[in-house]
Amino acid sequence: MADKSRRGFLRTIFGTWFGIAWTALTASAAGMTLGTIRFLYPNALSEPPSKFKVGFPSDFETGQVDNRFKDQNAWIVRIRDPQLGDIIYALSTTCTHLGCTPNWLEGEQKFKCPCHGSGFKITGVNFEGPAPRPLERWAIRIAEDGQLEVDKSKKFQKELGQWDDPESYVKV
Amino acid sequence: MSVGDFIRNSQVWKSIFRHPAPRDRRNRVVVMLTNVFLHLHPVSVRKSGIALSYTWCMGGLTFFLFLVETVTGVLLMFYYRPTLEHAYNDILALRDVATLGVLRELHRWGAHAMVITIWLHMYRVFLTGSYKPPREFNWGVGVILLVLTLLLSFTGYLLPWDQLAIWAITVGSNMARATPLLGYEGPGAKLLKIGDVELIHSGSDARFLLLGARFVGGETLLRFYVLHCVAIPLAVAMLIAVHFWRVRKDGGISGAL
Amino acid sequence: MHTATQLAHSVQIGLGVFYLFVALMNVGFALYQCYAANNRRQGIVWSLVAGVFLVHSLAYFAGANWIISAGFRDFTTQVMGYYGGQLGPILYTTVSIILFVLFLRYRKFFTEPVVAWSILNLGLLAAGWSLTDDNFRKIITKEDNVPIVMLIFSVGFFTWLPFRRAVLNDERMANGEPPMEKEEEEKVLVWPDLVYTEMIAMIVCTFVLVIWSVLLKAPLEQPATTAKAPNPSKAPWYFLGLQEMLVYYDPWMAGVVLPTMIIIGLIAIPYIDFNQKGNGYYTFVERKFAITTFLFGFIVLWCTLIVLGTFLRGPNWNFFGPFEYWDPHKVLPLNNVNLSDYFWLPLGVTFPEGQGIGGILVREAPGIILVLLYFAALPPLLAKTIMRPFFIKMGFVRFFLLINLFQFMAALPIKMVLRWAFNLKYIIYIPEYFFNI
Ligand code: HEM
Ligand code: FES
Numbered sequence: 001m002a003d004k005s006r007r008g009f010l011r012t013i014f015g016t017w018f019g020i021a022w023t024a025l026t027a028s029a030a031g032m033t034l035g036t037i038r039f040l041y042p043n044a045l046s047e048p049p050s051k052f053k054v055g056f057p058s059d060f061e062t063g064q065v066d067n068r069f070k071d072q073n074a075w076i077v078r079i080r081d082p083q084l085g086d087i088i089y090a091l092s093t094t095c096t097h098l099g100c101t102p103n104w105l106e107g108e109q110k111f112k113c114p115c116h117g118s119g120f121k122i123t124g125v126n127f128e129g130p131a132p133r134p135l136e137r138w139a140i141r142i143a144e145d146g147q148l149e150v151d152k153s154k155k156f157q158k159e160l161g162q163w164d165d166p167e168s169y170v171k172v
Numbered sequence: 173m174s175v176g177d178f179i180r181n182s183q184v185w186k187s188i189f190r191h192p193a194p195r196d197r198r199n200r201v202v203v204m205l206t207n208v209f210l211h212l213h214p215v216s217v218r219k220s221g222i223a224l225s226y227t228w229c230m231g232g233l234t235f236f237l238f239l240v241e242t243v244t245g246v247l248l249m250f251y252y253r254p255t256l257e258h259a260y261n262d263i264l265a266l267r268d269v270a271t272l273g274v275l276r277e278l279h280r281w282g283a284h285a286m287v288i289t290i291w292l293h294m295y296r297v298f299l300t301g302s303y304k305p306p307r308e309f310n311w312g313v314g315v316i317l318l319v320l321t322l323l324l325s326f327t328g329y330l331l332p333w334d335q336l337a338i339w340a341i342t343v344g345s346n347m348a349r350a351t352p353l354l355g356y357e358g359p360g361a362k363l364l365k366i367g368d369v370e371l372i373h374s375g376s377d378a379r380f381l382l383l384g385a386r387f388v389g390g391e392t393l394l395r396f397y398v399l400h401c402v403a404i405p406l407a408v409a410m411l412i413a414v415h416f417w418r419v420r421k422d423g424g425i426s427g428a429l
Numbered sequence: 430m431h432t433a434t435q436l437a438h439s440v441q442i443g444l445g446v447f448y449l450f451v452a453l454m455n456v457g458f459a460l461y462q463c464y465a466a467n468n469r470r471q472g473i474v475w476s477l478v479a480g481v482f483l484v485h486s487l488a489y490f491a492g493a494n495w496i497i498s499a500g501f502r503d504f505t506t507q508v509m510g511y512y513g514g515q516l517g518p519i520l521y522t523t524v525s526i527i528l529f530v531l532f533l534r535y536r537k538f539f540t541e542p543v544v545a546w547s548i549l550n551l552g553l554l555a556a557g558w559s560l561t562d563d564n565f566r567k568i569i570t571k572e573d574n575v576p577i578v579m580l581i582f583s584v585g586f587f588t589w590l591p592f593r594r595a596v597l598n599d600e601r602m603a604n605g606e607p608p609m610e611k612e613e614e615e616k617v618l619v620w621p622d623l624v625y626t627e628m629i630a631m632i633v634c635t636f637v638l639v640i641w642s643v644l645l646k647a648p649l650e651q652p653a654t655t656a657k658a659p660n661p662s663k664a665p666w667y668f669l670g671l672q673e674m675l676v677y678y679d680p681w682m683a684g685v686v687l688p689t690m691i692i693i694g695l696i697a698i699p700y701i702d703f704n705q706k707g708n709g710y711y712t713f714v715e716r717k718f719a720i721t722t723f724l725f726g727f728i729v730l731w732c733t734l735i736v737l738g739t740f741l742r743g744p745n746w747n748f749f750g751p752f753e754y755w756d757p758h759k760v761l762p763l764n765n766v767n768l769s770d771y772f773w774l775p776l777g778v779t780f781p782e783g784q785g786i787g788g789i790l791v792r793e794a795p796g797i798i799l800v801l802l803y804f805a806a807l808p809p810l811l812a813k814t815i816m817r818p819f820f821i822k823m824g825f826v827r828f829f830l831l832i833n834l835f836q837f838m839a840a841l842p843i844k845m846v847l848r849w850a851f852n853l854k855y856i857i858y859i860p861e862y863f864f865n866i
Contacts, residue, residue: 040381042391071656098346098680100339100658108760114660115343116675117745128765129746132679133860159860161782200620213619220613220710222623225594228587229630236631240638260652267649277642284576285638287667291727292587298698298723299591301707301716308699315695322667329665336573338653339662343672347684350863358681359864387655426709428611 048072050152057148057172060088065104065122074138074150075104075111078172079122089169090138090150091124097131111135125158134158139167212416214424221425226300230293234321235412237286241324244279245401252331254397256390259333283325290321302426310418313411320408327400333393341396342388348379355379436496436561441489444560448486451553455479458546471543478550485557496561502752509750514761517741517748519849522842525733532592533721536713540593549585562752568740572648575641577666577739584732588724594711608710660744660757669738670731676746677844679855679865690837691726698723701831703823726838765854768796789859796857800866808832 013023054069054076066076075091093101100115110127111120118129125134139154148170156168163169179185180193194203204215220226251270252262266276294314297303303311330341349355353364354377361372374386384391419425436444456479463472488495509517532539539545559565569578598608617623650659664672674683698719707716741748743755772795773779780792790797808829812820820828847853857866 037381040384041376042384045375045385046390047386098343098675099349100343100662101656103657103660112745114658114745114757115339115662116672117747130675130679132855132863132865159782194620197618200618203620210620210624213623216616216618217623218613219615219617219622220610222617222619222626223613224626225590226610228590229626232627233630233634236634240635263649267646274639274642277645277647278638280647281576281641281645282638284666285579285634288576288580288583292583295584295587295727296591299595299720300709300711302709303699304702304705304708305699311699312696315692318695319692325667326665332649333653335650335653335657335659336648338655339658340664342658343662344664344668347680350679350681351685352681355681355685357863358685359859359862362862427614428608428708428710 051149053143053147053149054090055148056146057088057142057170062086063122065106067104069150070101072150073152076148076150077122081123081169084169084171086172087169088140088148088172090140092136092138092152092155094136095131096126096133096135097129137163137168140170141167142170214420217424218427221427227425228292228296230289230296234286234289234293237282237289238408238412240282241279241286242405244275244282245405247275248279249401254331254393256333256393259331259393263332263334283328286321287325290318294318300426307418307422307426310415310422313415313418317408317411317415320404320411324400324404324408327396327404330388330393330396331400338388341392345379345382345388345392348382349374349377351378434494434496436494438492440561440566441492441494444557445486445490447557447560448482448489451550451557452479452482452486455482455550475546482554497558497752502562506750506753509748509753514748515849517750518737518845521733521737521741522845525729529725529729532588533713533724536592537596540589540596542593545589545593552585559751564754565752568755572645573666574739575645577736580732581736584728588728591711592713595713598710598712599714602712602714608712610710661742661746663738663742666735666739670734673734673738673742674841677841677848679863681863682840682866687837687840690834694834694837697830697834701823701827701834703827722835722838730838730841765848765852767855767858768799768853769793769858771851771853789861793857793859796855796866800857804833804836807836 011019013019052069052072054066054074057078060066060076060078062078062080064078069076069090070093073093075093076088077091078086078088081087095102095113095115095118097113097116097118100113102111102113102118102120104110105112109122111122111124113119113129113131116130118126118131120126120131120135123134124137126132134157136155136157139151139156141149141151143149154167156162156165173181190206191202192199194200201215204210204213248266251266253259263276267273297311297314326341326344330337349357351358353360354372355361356372356374356377356379358372358377361377362370364371374380380386382392382395383389384395455475459472459475459479462468462475485495509520512519539548560569568574594609598610601608663669671683671688674687677683678687702719704716704719706712707719713720740751743749743753744757744759747759747761749755749759769792773792780788811832812828816828816832819831823831844853844856847856855865857864859865
């Protein structure tokens with residue numbers, strides 16, 4: 001029964017010249033639509049390079065959030081992690097709620113997002129407001145010249161257990 | 173012969189208006205039929221259907237505001253360049269340098285007013301039950317017009333390229349990022365992958381399509397400009413034509429059965 | 430921050446003009462009552478009211494410094510701040526729903542012209558006094574907020590008008606007469622009747638728009654920069670209802686699913702509403718269910734949330750009372766808890782991070798089951814029990830479409846109540862796949 005109706009369907013669309021013509025027309029219209037949508041996706045982007053150097057590990061103090069690279073979408077933070085020890089990592093400045101840029105409030109020791117009030121601890125973990133998950137961290141490493149280099153083409157998410165990945169921090 | 177009669181009897185006048193002034197019944201009918209703009213209307217209508225207390229003239233005002241937006245928008249386009257370098261300063265200049273510096277105001281407040289009138293129009297159509305058969309389809313056309321009107325306002329909001337603009341659009345467009353399956357932070361998007369290659373990422377999702385980039389920037393400004401000035405207005409104009417056509421074909425403005 | 434105790438000169442002049450305008454409105458109404466409605470008593474009452482407003486006007490012109498009492502202002506701020514700062518939104522939403530119900534129930538009373546006029550006057554008086562407060566004035570008179578003031582008044586007026594006519598029509602129909610609209614069945618020529626109405630409407634509209642544009646500059650803030658987001662960052666005002674939903678739902682729900690359902694729901698209205706009555710005239714009695722539902726969506730969930738989002742949401746998206754200073758450092762505890770934590774923590778069960786799908790499903794089982802019950806079990810249950818008559822009349826497809834749309838509409842108030850009552854953050858929490866409800 002199922003086989004028959006399938007054959008019936010195939011016959012309708014390929015069985016007659018008329019069927020073939022309509023099928024070809026539909027297929028090419030669909031192809032053109034898809035092509036148009038694809039056209040709207042640019043192939044070349046004028047984004048700044050994803051890697052940049054931020055200085056030597058000794059330039060950063062423990063417990064401090066470095067705001068200098070906010071334009072480049074990163075905070076450099078050095079903390080003493082209970083498990084990993086003295087580490088430096090690069091936090092993305094994009095709020096995981098709807099993408100505003102939070103501010104580091106030194107007094108309250110938190111990142112506070114102005115748009116809908118999400119709060120993140122210095123580690124990037126969300127603890128208040130509507131943000132559904134922690135801030136992301138960028139890949140960071142010590143380059144050949146001894147400087148720290150942030151690579152924004154790779155990101156690490158805590159809820160996926162990726163913050164243990166050695167690429168996501170630098171041990172000092 | 174008075175000057176008025178002289179003009180009305182001239183060949184030029186008669187070539188434009190092919191009938192005498194609409195003073196008697198016959199010519200009041202003819203005027204509606206021979207003028208392309210007036211013939212959006214029928215010749216005669218039910219008295220209850222055109223009472224201000226019935227329609228509030230809100231559909232008409234929405235259309236009028238759409239025309240106001242078109243005219244003022246075209247004028248603004250002569251001075252505005254949609255690039256990161258110029259956009260903000262061009263808007264500043266429209267206020268401080270241009271003669272008649274209220275065009276931007278007319279355009280902006282007209283847009284706000286249009287949002288209000290279209291809501292009120294929908295409100296009255298609902299309250300008079302005018303969406304009921306045979307007008308179901310035209311109500312649907314109306315809903316699409318409502319969505320397009322809001323999108324018009326939304327795309328226009330980015331163009332001044334000030335802090336208000338960029339963050340409203342950042343927040344607004346980030347919702348596209350959360351579209352189920354099609355946005356890279358949407359539920360299920362992570363499940364769409366071939367082997368290890370994720371199909372939906374920040375460079376291939378719905379938001380990327382909208383912005384033309386991964387962040388609100390120059391590409392987005394250009395994209396929103398084209399949508400705002402060309403694509404959406406064309407769609408709205410076409411749908412308004414359908415809408416008006418259907419008002420007449422569905423039996424004119426609704427009235428008590 | 431305490432507000433200034435001396436009104437600036439420009440504010441006094443503004444208030445003077447405002448009250449003068451209100452006084453003139455009342456003079457007009459008094460004259461109408463006296464001569465058109467032939468009601469002397471009403472005429473006298475409204476002349477007195479006009480006099481009161483005139484006194485206000487003259488006083489402000491003469492430099493009076495009448496300011497809303499500081500005690501009252503502080504009191505409202507304090508009340509709104511109770512219950513961990515949540516009482517504000519709770520009160521606001523509850524009061525608007527109560528007013529909505531009262532209006533529908535006592536529509537006959539509320540649409541009496543004299544009653545409606547009194548309410549308008551009270552509203553204007555409250556607005557006038559509130560405008561003497563710096564914080565209130567700063568927010569109301571922000572350029573992009575002015576359309577919302579217009580929205581409030583026009584939606585108010587255009588709710589009064591159709592309900593007035595509906596009440597009259599319903600009375601007529603109860604007496605066996607046809608609705609008013611039916612009395613005017615005869616056809617009239619479009620030229621001149623309609624074209625002149627349209628022309629006058631266009632002229633008035635142009636006039637208003639030009640005055641508005643000359644008096645009020647379009648806003649332009651600092652040039653755009655991605656490094657610093659203004660606090661608060663708001664969507665354009667007509668989307669603030671959506672932004673308010675973002676407080677309760679994640680972007681994929683509040684920004685994508687719910688708006689899509691609104692659009693689908695609107696388009697579906699004519700196909701769901703099988704009631705053939707009430708086509709082409711104003712009525713309430715004949716379409717109680719449809720009108721109540723639509724009004725709840727449009728007035729309570731859309732318009733009042735826009736007002737809330739514009740006027741009462743300040744820095745960090747905190748709720749601020751109408752007279753409260755928008756302090757960016759105001760701290761409110763926003764620690765919300767997920768349903769899975771409520772369920773598993775007392776049982777002593779914890780789940781590690783980065784686990785597979787199986788573990789996640791177990792962790793979120795309580796929420797998933799609840800949501801499935803809500804969407805899959807509730808509609809058939811309703812069809813069997815209290816909504817059985819509906820189900821029979823509407824048929825399978827219509828009924829389930831209606832109930833599902835209803836459920837999406839109810840999703841917002843439900844989550845609001847859960848948030849207020851239990852600090853509930855997510856019913857289902859699967860950040861691994863961005864699936865939070
Ligand atoms: C650009 C937007 C729109 C324009 C220019 C427009 C214009 C008009 C006009 C001029 C009329 C004649 C009657 C009147 O003025 O009330 C009308 C009728 C109608 N409109 Fe619209 N409209 C728009 C959007 C909408 C929307 C958003 C809806 C509903 C969702 C809608 C649904 C209808 C229906 C059902 C009618 C027939 C009403 C009747 O026969 O009484 N329209 N429209
Ligand atoms: S964008 Fe940060 S809280 Fe909404």
